[in-house]
Amino acid sequence: MSGPDDDRGSREALARVVREHAGRLAACLVSLLDDFSAAEDLVQDAVETALRRWPVEGVPERPDAWLLTVARRRGLDVLRRETNYRAKLARLRWPEPGKADDRLRLIFTCCHPALSPEARIALTLRVVCGLGTAQIAAAFVVPETTVAQRITRAKRKIAVAGIPYRIPAPDELPERLGAVLAVVYLLFNEGYLSSTGDRAEARDLAGDAEWLAALLAGLMPGEPEVAGLLALIRLHRARGAARFDSGGRLVPLSEQDRTLWDHAAIAEATAALTRAARAHRRPGPYQLQAAIVACHAEAAGFEQTDWAQILVLYDMLLAVAPSPVTRLHRAVALRYVKGPAAALAELTGLEETLSRYPLLHATRAELLRALGDTDQARLSDERALGLTANPAQQALLHRRLDPAHGDVRYG
Amino acid sequence: MFAETEEFAARLEAMDELEREAAYEAVMRWFAENSEKITHHAHLAPAHTATTVRLDGGGPVVTDGPFVEGKEVVSGYAEVEVADLDEALKLARSWPACPVVEIRPIA
Numbered sequence: 001m002s003g004p005d006d007d008r009g010s011r012e013a014l015a016r017v018v019r020e021h022a023g024r025l026a027a028c029l030v031s032l033l034d035d036f037s038a039a040e041d042l043v044q045d046a047v048e049t050a051l052r053r054w055p056v057e058g059v060p061e062r063p064d065a066w067l068l069t070v071a072r073r074r075g076l077d078v079l080r081r082e083t084n085y086r087a088k089l090a091r092l093r094w095p096e097p098g099k100a101d102d103r104l105r106l107i108f109t110c111c112h113p114a115l116s117p118e119a120r121i122a123l124t125l126r127v128v129c130g131l132g133t134a135q136i137a138a139a140f141v142v143p144e145t146t147v148a149q150r151i152t153r154a155k156r157k158i159a160v161a162g163i164p165y166r167i168p169a170p171d172e173l174p175e176r177l178g179a180v181l182a183v184v185y186l187l188f189n190e191g192y193l194s195s196t197g198d199r200a201e202a203r204d205l206a207g208d209a210e211w212l213a214a215l216l217a218g219l220m221p222g223e224p225e226v227a228g229l230l231a232l233i234r235l236h237r238a239r240g241a242a243r244f245d246s247g248g249r250l251v252p253l254s255e256q257d258r259t260l261w262d263h264a265a266i267a268e269a270t271a272a273l274t275r276a277a278r279a280h281r282r283p284g285p286y287q288l289q290a291a292i293v294a295c296h297a298e299a300a301g302f303e304q305t306d307w308a309q310i311l312v313l314y315d316m317l318l319a320v321a322p323s324p325v326t327r328l329h330r331a332v333a334l335r336y337v338k339g340p341a342a343a344l345a346e347l348t349g350l351e352e353t354l355s356r357y358p359l360l361h362a363t364r365a366e367l368l369r370a371l372g373d374t375d376q377a378r379l380s381d382e383r384a385l386g387l388t389a390n391p392a393q394q395a396l397l398h399r400r401l402d403p404a405h406g407d408v409r410y411g
Numbered sequence: 412m413f414a415e416t417e418e419f420a421a422r423l424e425a426m427d428e429l430e431r432e433a434a435y436e437a438v439m440r441w442f443a444e445n446s447e448k449i450t451h452h453a454h455l456a457p458a459h460t461a462t463t464v465r466l467d468g469g470g471p472v473v474t475d476g477p478f479v480e481g482k483e484v485v486s487g488y489a490e491v492e493v494a495d496l497d498e499a500l501k502l503a504r505s506w507p508a509c510p511v512v513e514i515r516p517i518a
Contacts, residue, residue, distance in 0.1 A: 114496055160516050164495035172497065 012204065014054055015131075019211060021064040022047050022130025025071060027102035028094050030165055033085055036109065037155040040127055041078075046070040047130050068094045103128060104219045105165050107212075111180040112163045119154035120183050122147055128215075129208050139205050140190070177220075181229050181286060184212045188233050193390060206240075209233055227276035228287030231269045235293040238265035249399075250392035254302040266297045285321040288313055307336040324353045328360055340370040358387040362397065414511035415486040437507035445491070445502060452489035483511055490517065 022043055029039035046067045060066040072089050079085040110123040125131040125139075133151065137144040157163065168176040191205025213230040220226050242260040245251050273290050277283060283291075292313045299305040314330035328350055335343035344367045347360065354360040361384035368377035378401065385397040426434065442449065461477040477484055486509055493499045496514070503512040 112496075114500075160518075161514075162493075162495040162499075162516065164497050168497065172501075 010055065012207075014051065014059065015135075017054075017059055017063050018047055018050055018067075018130040019208070021067055023103045023106060023128040024101070025064070025067055025094065026127050027106045028092075028096065028099075029071065030106065030109075031102060032088050032092060035085075036158050036165060038075075038079065038085070040155060042071040042075045043067075043130070044126060044132070045074045048132050051132055064095060068092070101219060103215065104167055107180055107216070108167055108176060109158065109163060109165050111176075111183045112158075113176070113179050114161060114163055115154050115157060116150075117183075117186070119150050119157075120179070121187060122150045123154050124183055124212070125187070125208065126151060128212065131208070177223060177225070180216070181225060184209050184216070184229060184233075185286070187212070188236075192236060206233070206237060210237060222280075224276040224280035224282050225284040225286045227272060228284060228290050231273035231276075232286055232290035232293060234265060234269035234272075235290060235297050238262040238269065239297060244392070248392070250396050252396070253296065258301065261297065266294075270294045270298065283316060283320070285317060288317040288320065292317070305336070307333050311337050324350050325357070325359075328354060328357075328363060332363060335367060335370070340367045343367050344371065356387060358384040358393065360384075361387065362393075365400070412485055412513040412515065413487045413489075413506070413509050414483045414513065415509045416511065417482050419509050434508065441505065441507050442489075445505075448491045448493055448498075448502065450490045450492055452487065454487040455485065457486075458484040 025046070026039060026043040029042060030036050033039050049070050050063070050067060054060075072092060075089045076086055079089070107124065107128055110127050111120045115123065122136055125136050126133065131139075133147050134144055137147045140147070167173075188206050188209035191207070191209060210230070210233045213226070213233050216223075216226045217230045239256065239261045241262070242256040242258065243251060251257075269290075273287065273294060277287055277291075292310055295306050295310050295313070310333045311330065314326065314333055318326055318330065327346065331343045331346040331350075334346060344364070347364055347367070350360060361380045365377040365380035365384065368374075368380060381397055381401050385394060385401070388394055388397070423431070423434070442452065458477045461475075463474050463476060463478045465472045465474065491499060491502060493502065499514045503514055506512050
């Protein structure tokens with residue numbers, strides 16, 4: 001029997017195999033050829049060929065060797081005039097026994113701050129995760145030509161501006177690691193916030209983000225923020241099954257069926273987070289965000305949530321990474337510690353900076369409703385509705401504006 | 412490429428003799444410390460001395476002032492010989508004067 005679910009399943013399995021090998025091959029070829037762009041072209045060509053042929057012919061027994069053969073054959077073909085490349089390619093053996101995983105260098109090059117944020121994401125997905133241009137375009141709902149152009153430009157800049165292929169020096173590392181983690185986090189948000197219900201063909205970007213974070217955690221075991229980001233992603237994903245109801249509608253946190261959460265995964269992620277925090281005692285924004293999510297994930301029910309602890313964590317987060325969006329989330333925690341009036345007062349200071357941010361208005365609506373001001377609450381909900389393009393959020397707000405329904409909270 | 416902002420110009424203006432001397436000294440030190448990497452450099456006279464010729468209309472049009480009227484103006488440049496962008500970034504970060512530095516490869 002073969003239905004759309006089976007197709008999707010086999011497509012995902014295929015993508016996983018490609019993902020395990022494409023980045024390694026790319027890293028190996030960049031070192032060998034000393035030419036990022038040429039190496040990337042060869043790997044991309046092998047990936048596209050695999051994505052076309054494996055569904056028909058089946059995944060080969062040694063996918064890595066298969067990809068290498070296609071990339072090398074292609075290389076010998078297109079780089080005909082470059083005798084120097086040809087000689088190198090002819091010598092290529094891969095995987096090289098005993099050779100360390102070089103993908104970290106690849107990641108730092110792809111996430112270099114001299115590239116635009118969009119280019120960093122597209123390059124990382126293509127070069128490190130082995131996604132095809134069409135898959136990236138589908139995931140971000142942009143034309144394929146746009147993605148192709150972004151990648152071409154980025155590769156040209158790498159070559160012309162001399163963006164190096166190496167792990168940054170220790171004095172540059174904190175800042176550069178921050179740029180890498182930001183790419184993974186953005187990728188996760190993009191995948192996590194979009195409901196895949198109406199985009200069955202869409203790539204599971206949250207899965208790619210988790211895979212990247214795990215790869216980084218394996219390659220940089222001494223960085224607590226990497227561990228923090230991995231824990232954050234895993235804690236969010238562990239609750240994935242309860243976030244949407246059978247109709248694909250967003251279920252607010254307060255109403256989620258907590259028996260659907262993956263409690264083993266939550267325990268494991270929380271333990272990893274605690275280990276990193278104890279070993280390094282350097283709480284950064286990702287560890288703190290993960291700790292906040294862990295508080296929610298460990299509560300037996302919404303009523304048992306340790307809001308006082310969450311409030312403390314938000315204060316720590318604001319101290320290391322001040323942001324109006326974080327202040328907004330803190331206000332929600334404040335509501336359950338000091339009441340809706342105190343929380344509403346906090347929002348007043350955020351109105352100007354976050355006036356186009358739907359969650360500000362949705363939160364205000366909840367607080368006003370809790371204070372009994374249904375008319376003003378309605379206006380705020382309508383404002384939020386006008387600002388969000390996310391169908392799941394829109395549906396939730398519509399339900400809230402429908403007088404037949406009671407108070408539903410934003411998830 | 413070094414660019415000045417209005418704020419920076421005002422700050423420079425407000426300095427007393429001693430402060431200004433110290434600022435110039437910091438710049439001289441930067442050039443001395445990095446002299447091996449710097450092939451050549453130039454400081455441009457202020458933007459009000461600029462004259463722009465536009466050739467994209469019917470004929471050449473000569474106007475007074477820099478080609479973009481903005482809050483940031485190019486005030487000089489230094490050509491450096493470095494291994495890669497990270498090395499250039501390191502140099503730019505240690506630049507002690509005007510607040511904007513644009514790095515561009517020479518084609």
